[in-house]
Amino acid sequence: MTFSPELEARFDKLLKSYPAGRQRAAMVPMLIYAQDEVGCISDELIDEVAKRVGVTPLAVNEVLSYYSMLHRKPWGKYHVQICTNISCLLCDGDKLWEQAKEKLGIGHREVTADGQISLEEVECIGACSWAPAIQVNYDFHHFVTPAQLDQLLDGLRKKQ
Amino acid sequence: MLYNEPSPLETRVLSRRFGMPNSASIDTYLATDGYKAFMKASGMKPEAIIEEVKVSNLRGRGGAGFPTGMKWSFVPRTSPKPKYIVVNADESEPGTCKDRLLMEYDPHQLIEGVLIAGLAVDAHAGWIYIRGEYRYLIDIMEKAIAEAYQKGWLGKNIQGTGFDFDLYAHSGAGAYECGEESALLESLEGKRGIPRIRPPFPAVVGAFQCPTVLNNVETFCAVPPIIRDGGKAFADLGVPKAGGTKLTCLTGHVNKPGVYELTLGFPVMKMINEVGGGIRNGKKLKAFIPGGSSCPILTAAECEGATMDYDSMAARKSMLGSGGVVIMDEDTCMVKAALRIMRFYAHESCGWCIPCREGTTWLRKILTRFHEGNGTRSDIDLIGDLSKNMLGRTFCPLGDAAALPTISIVEKFREEFEDHLNGRPCPFEHANHMVTV
Secondary structure (H helix, E strand, O other), X not given: OOOXXXXXXXXXXXXXXXXXXXXXXXXXHHHHXXXXXXXXXXXXXXXXXXXXHOOOHHHHHHHHOOOOOOOOOOOOOEEEEEEXXXXXXXXXXXXXXXXXXXXXXXXXXXXXXXXXXXXXXXXXXOOHHHOXXXXXXXXXXXXXXXXXXXXXXXXXXXXX | OOOOOOOOOOOOOOXXXXXXXXXXXXXXXXXXXXXXXXXXXXXXXXXXXXXXXXXXXXXXXXXXXXXXXXXXXXXXXXXXXXXXXXEEEOOOOOOXXXXXXXXXXXXXXXXXXXXXXXXXXXXXXXXXXXXXXXXXXXXXXXXXXXXXXXXOOXXXXXXXXXXXXXXXXXXXXXXXXXXXXXXXXXXXXXXXXXXXXXXXXXXXXXXXXXXXXXXXXXXXXXXXXHHHHOXXXXXXXXXXXXXXXXXXXXXXXXXXXXXXXXXXOEEHHHHHHHHOOOEHHHOOEEEEEOOOOOOOOEEHHHHOOOEEOHHHHHHOOOOOOOOEEEEXXXXXXXXXXXXHHHHHHHHHOOOOOHHHHHHHHHXXXXXXXXXXXXXXXXXXXXXXXXXXXXOOOOOOOHHHHHHHHHHHHHHHOHHHHHHHHOXXXXXXXXXXXXXXX
């Protein structure tokens, strides 16, 4: 499998970041960075990472199924993650979640037909004092109002 | 730009650089006493460093509150194995968002704290385990680490002291359980984040089977001020058995939510009313979680006279926890709060211990049907009984973390459960919102 030079450089650095013989430790960071470039964890990617860290593909499969950010199917171009955990709930994060589902016509961990937006109700994302909070890919949005969510989703529908 | 206006009631020790221009850069850090504590520590005997941390009365800021100096003293310095430092930056306790700021605004303070821990236990390598959702912080930490290497504050023979140290940022990939120390170590090693049986504790057998100091971000960040200004100065800021300050995240129904650095022993009502600007919309306080959703809940009456420290919270059968304060007003449905908290733990249970895996799942189901109006009278006691059955029966504290708030909500707000049976409307508008996770 071929990756961008930046990702290859990151892989090299990761493989040197752990004690000798412990390269398996690089597996999860490699998977998450590769997923960002490839779009999801494909069978081919599992084989590649297994080879590079020196374990079987089965061992990679076993590990990746544990982590909620690693996914086998592609998300939308913009993955909208709405927190409804306790601090966000108290600030109406659950209403934002309902609003987004209704507006996009998709549910939890689903993708719009054009592949543009996917939606996920997430557990605490560490933005509790600035609730309700949303993450789009890795970007945080704080103190989100219903009007702002509307605008945000409209923008993402058209965004390149 | 800061996320929230600072409060004049804060005591800014760890957060003193927040809001300074380019606060994350090494130049700003060096211009504001940065790395002075490391230089001082490099001239001290390791035992003296640990003694200074003991004098400071610093206790672990991740939630457990274990005395940091004592934890460090458990590392066998003379072991022939390499020793390691691991930073727990997997901040995911609901209500908690403070480590984010410590890394965003002052990453070098964290690096310096790690270096001093390295001197204390003879460690020469370390990892900062950062939750995957905090990608921008991984970038910030990697940039700071690169700067530190470039300017000779990491790597070989740091500033001519003869001390070598290598530091790496490690990305998690979404798992609350990996904030638990032994699960974090499993995850760091490239495995599923499942807790280890203890003993042995990480101080003796930690990362890669080697002796390891593992602390929360905030704990390490407290170390440079302690060494620089002396352990006593830090201890004097707090209360007798808990020194210094705590970054406290005010969340929920307050007028001024935000992260504030307050001295240990700060009065709870003063914190809510003066730092937090009181309850939103002129409502009354109903319930209070002192430090993340794992802590037993307090009623408004129990908050009177309470202070933000370990002993005051223990006296009220709760915990100081992680600093994630959750404030609920009089309109909050406590059944819904209990359900949302349980949904979280059911989602995050790693499945290793049966009481936790099954207990959280069944509690989520019972609380869901209860909140939807399909509960029975016997469910109320069943919720309490199932929770109590998880207590102390799991390898890691996640089972307790799910049980404790639930038990306290059922005990203290039983009448709200009765109300749901009697068809009284749930005070929340969207009462039926529930997702099957």
